[in-house]
Amino acid sequence: MMFMTALHHLVVGLVAGSGVIMGICAILAWLSSYISNLESSKTTLDRAAYVASIFTLIVIPLAMISGYYSSTNSGGAMFYNKFLFSGIAFGFTSSYLVGRVRFGPELWKYSSLANLQMVSALFALTSIIILGSIGSKITLGESTLDILPFWPDFMNSIVINQWFSLFLVIIGLISVVISLRSSSMRFSLND
């Protein structure tokens, strides 16, 4: 479907752009606690990362849907890996957003929370870079990350049985609900 292919290329560009903004701004916001020159920009960086994370969460599912219906869908291991890394990128981006919503802009004052947010943003950024590289491998046959000596083999993938994947979805859903509920209960106990 030609329209979907063009749309996929557009949306992938948006994912890469917003993902990089989120990652870089979050890392700089974290660094601002250690580098005095960045201190004055902390609020701006925090807000930029916050908005970019919301936008990334909107465009990642669009990229997955358009990619599924595009002509680049070869159905092979590399395409499977694209789905997996989309899920990983979505997981870390949503973790960053949830953390930012729960604790507000003050979270950067607490080193442990700031480190956790930085790790979430860094992993999301890395996943998006890998996603882009896999896409480039599929369409162009090469990617800029080919210069790395340890580039993993994306010609293979870890395929889990569908029923087990469904079981993991349920487990994941329950763990998210329990994590959010237990944290809210803990806070109400602290009140």
Added chain:
Amino acid sequence: MKSRIIALSAILILLLATSSGVANPGGKGDSNRDYTCGGSCHGDPSLSSASSAIIDVEMQSTAYSSTTTEISVSITNLDTSDNGLVGIFLLSSKNGNGDNPEDHGWTIIQDPNGGSSNYVEVVSSENQATVSWVLLAPEDLGVKEIYVSIHHGSYYNHNNKAFIGETDAITVNIEPIPENYPTLADGWTSPEERISGDSSTITVRTVNTESLMVYWRLSGESQSHEAIVEMISEQEWEVSLPATLGDTRIEYQMVATMGDFSNRMPWLSMGTSEPYFDGTSLGANLQSISFALIILGFMVSLQSWFAPRGVRKIIDNTAEVEESITDIQETSIPDSDNEYWSRLIKSEENPGWLWDPIENEWVADPAVTPGGDV
């Protein structure tokens, strides 16, 4: 009456079925076919016309029995449909059946697309196409005939005709193989393709070969490289060719030697295929969602674990404000005021009032509310 309905229905179905077999403008794919697909619709004079293409065939006029030989076909002045597709037949007769060269003792080691078919479809470029077959000559001695035929569409083709071109017979004299002539073993065919990234060796079987050298190059390259060849048993060799990725084709040429005599064989080619993969789209979606949820759950748990007490209350600063107000109230009473309040004397006659003996005045007791309650 019932039998008539059945008969009429059968005739009607047969008549309707004819419309689906008119032509194949998108091609039918590589396969083994007889001349004009065995006299199909393309052979019907009302549905076909002569092609304007010029077909040139290059082939050695002499070949040794059971040795490799190459036939190169160059087609020019092609007027194809917009997809540029051309079907090319390699034939040993034009009878309409039993026309495959393999029916007359030839063995197709490799067709132009890497397979072993006598009919291939290629996409022409700039109104021309060049292809070649690698064959093993028949064991039977004598003169053999080879034909090349093509069919294609046309850009201006309102009648949906097939355009057919063919060559005259190309004669090849099959001579007895010289004694101890080094060549490939009868029945050996080149592998059509390897899995992407696969660097495993290919096995070559020969006859009368003392040593084997193999050169390889990527399709489109002119410079060749020597491959590592290892003899694993009598007249059986393992050739190490580099792994290929994507849709790359690798070409290789074998030189079999016996004593002072060397037989340089035609270039063969091998494609690259995607590895078998059993993942499904649904599985990928489910696995992706599960990864996202598990990561989110884990990170939210860590956030709760690392959250310091009261961080949740950062926005709600009521406690801090109340505490600060109390502090202000406490600190707003200076020491001099303490001396002032300590000199005041309570009076039982005037509850709620204190007597200041220095200033000689009554002062309202702050510990008593205006209503008189303490």
